[in-house]
Amino acid sequence: MEQAIFAAGCFWGVQYYFDQVPGVVKSQAGYTGGHMENPTYEQVCDQVTGHAEAVWLEFDTDKVSYETLVRHFFRLHDPTQLNRQGPDIGDQYRSVIFYVTDEQREVAEKVKADLQTEFDQLIVTEITPLHGFYPAEEYHQKYTEKTGRGACHVPYEAI
Numbered sequence: 071m072e073q074a075i076f077a078a079g080c081f082w083g084v085q086y087y088f089d090q091v092p093g094v095v096k097s098q099a100g101y102t103g104g105h106m107e108n109p110t111y112e113q114v115c116d117q118v119t120g121h122a123e124a125v126w127l128e129f130d131t132d133k134v135s136y137e138t139l140v141r142h143f144f145r146l147h148d149p150t151q152l153n154r155q156g157p158d159i160g161d162q163y164r165s166v167i168f169y170v171t172d173e174q175r176e177v178a179e180k181v182k183a184d185l186q187t188e189f190d191q192l193i194v195t196e197i198t199p200l201h202g203f204y205p206a207e208e209y210h211q212k213y214t215e216k217t218g219r220g221a222c223h224v225p226y227e228a229i
Contacts, residue, residue, distance in 0.1 A: 072136065079222060082222055083220060086100050093138075097128075125160050167182075188200060
């Protein structure tokens with residue numbers, strides 16, 4: 071098993087999307103990329119922590135590759151939007167791939183470069199090393215699955 075961490079706007083829809091991908095065995099909504107330990111949702115939303123809403127994945131490499139997950143990441147949101155997705159605005163909604171190995175960094179950079187030709191605007195997705203991941207509060211976990219709402223900016227046809 072390997073892990074992958076993606077921030078692509080509101081984590082509710084992102085988690086739900088990745089939970090549908092064969093080979094993803096676990097997911098968790100949370101916060102990463104900031105400077106505060108154990109932030110709360112309110113602190114992240116107040117934009118005082120520097121964290122992004124993100125989804126941590128555990129995946130089976132015999133069933134899905136990291137490259138496939140990165141391609142799904144670029145498919146499920148608009149990577150040309152800076153600090154927003156859909157109606158959600160703020161740095162906690164930024165587009166980021168948090169890598170855990172140099173190989174993941176290389177794959178993410180290659181896919182980003184390959185896909186740039188498909189966009190009229192510059193892809194603003196950050197590719198940065200993971201430095202801590204803090205699980206979100208329980209009510210955020212599998213939110214779309216629990217409530218039937220909250221896919222946010224993720225188009226239903228993408229799921």
